[in-house]
Amino acid sequence: MDDTLRVVLTALSLLVALVALVYVVRDRSADRFLVGLVGVLFVGTLAQLVYGVSRLPDAEHDVHKVVFVLYLLGLVAVPPLAAWWARGEPSRAGAAVVVVAGLLVPFLLLRLDTLWSGGA
Amino acid sequence: MPESVQRRSGWGRVLIAVYAVFAVAATGRSSYQLIAQASEAPFPYALSALAAVVYVAATQGLAHEGDTWRNVAWAACGTELVGVLVVGTLSLADRDLFPDDTVWSAYGAGYGFFPLVLPFAGLAWLWRTRASG
Numbered sequence: 314m315d316d317t318l319r320v321v322l323t324a325l326s327l328l329v330a331l332v333a334l335v336y337v338v339r340d341r342s343a344d345r346f347l348v349g350l351v352g353v354l355f356v357g358t359l360a361q362l363v364y365g366v367s368r369l370p371d372a373e374h375d376v377h378k379v380v381f382v383l384y385l386l387g388l389v390a391v392p393p394l395a396a397w398w399a400r401g402e403p404s405r406a407g408a409a410v411v412v413v414a415g416l417l418v419p420f421l422l423l424r425l426d427t428l429w430s431g432g433a
Numbered sequence: 434m435p436e437s438v439q440r441r442s443g444w445g446r447v448l449i450a451v452y453a454v455f456a457v458a459a460t461g462r463s464s465y466q467l468i469a470q471a472s473e474a475p476f477p478y479a480l481s482a483l484a485a486v487v488y489v490a491a492t493q494g495l496a497h498e499g500d501t502w503r504n505v506a507w508a509a510c511g512t513e514l515v516g517v518l519v520v521g522t523l524s525l526a527d528r529d530l531f532p533d534d535t536v537w538s539a540y541g542a543g544y545g546f547f548p549l550v551l552p553f554a555g556l557a558w559l560w561r562t563r564a565s566g
Contacts, residue, residue, distance in 0.1 A: 380465060387457065395450070402446045409447045417454060 314368055314429050322357045323419045329354050330415025336408035343399040343407035351399075351411060354418065355392035362389050365425065375431040384428060388421045439562045440503065441496050448558055451551065452492040455544075459485035459536055466533075474533040480520060481535045484548075487513045491555060506559055514552035517541055521549070 329350045336347060362385045369378060395414030399407040441449055463481035470478070487509050494506025521540035524531045534543055541548025 383461060387461075398446065398450055402442060404443050406443045406446045409444070410450050413447060413450050413454070 314365075314426075316426075318357075318361055318364055319422050319426060322354075322361055323422055325357055326354055326415050326418035326422075328415075330412050333408045333411035333415055337405045337412060340405050341408060342403055342405060343396075343411055347408060347411055348396045348400060351392045351396045351414070354415075355389070355396075358389045358392060358418065361385065361422070361425075372429070373431055377428055381425065381428045384421060384425050388418065388425070391417055391421070440498075440506075440558070445495060445558055445562065448554055449492060449495045451547070452488060452495060452555070455536070455547070455551065456485070456488040456492045459488045462536070470533075474531070477531050477533045477535045477538075480516075480537065484513075484516065484536045487516065495555065495558070503559065503563075506555070510552050510555035510559065513548075514556065517548050517552060 332350060333343070333347060336343065365385045366382065369381070372378060372381070391414050395410055399410040399414075401407070402410065439445070459481065463478065463485040466474075466478040466481055490505055491509035491513060494502045494504075494509055496502075517537045517540060520535060520537035524535070524538040531538055536544060536548055540546060
């Protein structure tokens, strides 16, 4: 599997986490700009989903395909759920929710890579 | 502010988010283990299922209003603390008992020790947001 998208998405996600962390430090709640960034991240995860599924026919035999797709779906679910949960909180804890999501996405991408290599 | 509203606002919101991640992850992992590999390592996989139930209950208990849900959260976080300490210790003391890892093996080292920290955070949050008087 081509790593470019995964690397770009990891960098983008860490950037979102970093921006959200700045919000937390400066005591700001998750505003439209931060949620917009999460929206961009969502588009990226959608791209990863489409790409991942499109590569499934090429997968080696020992790739757990069902688990792989479940991880892809989980990945896509993270940004919208984080945006919804963050916007419902008027304090900086809302931005902290985005930090969690921004760190979770790279972890899921790492798991996807492991699964693709035939790991469990 | 009523106690029940406090529980899922502020930092409780972050706590619930992290618990939700563990609930989904543990449920997914344990479902897969039980469906695909149940006979390979029944003891760890049963523990994985228990952990999944505990994380789901803790998430629900923290996120929902009312005394009943708060009690659910207390019970879940308490079970979680006992679970991670007992399983963590057993997994290091008797490796034969654990042919495959659970989320609580080695005190959750495989998950950045989050499983060890979470119950303390959960119980502390429940204590902080308890009804006064």
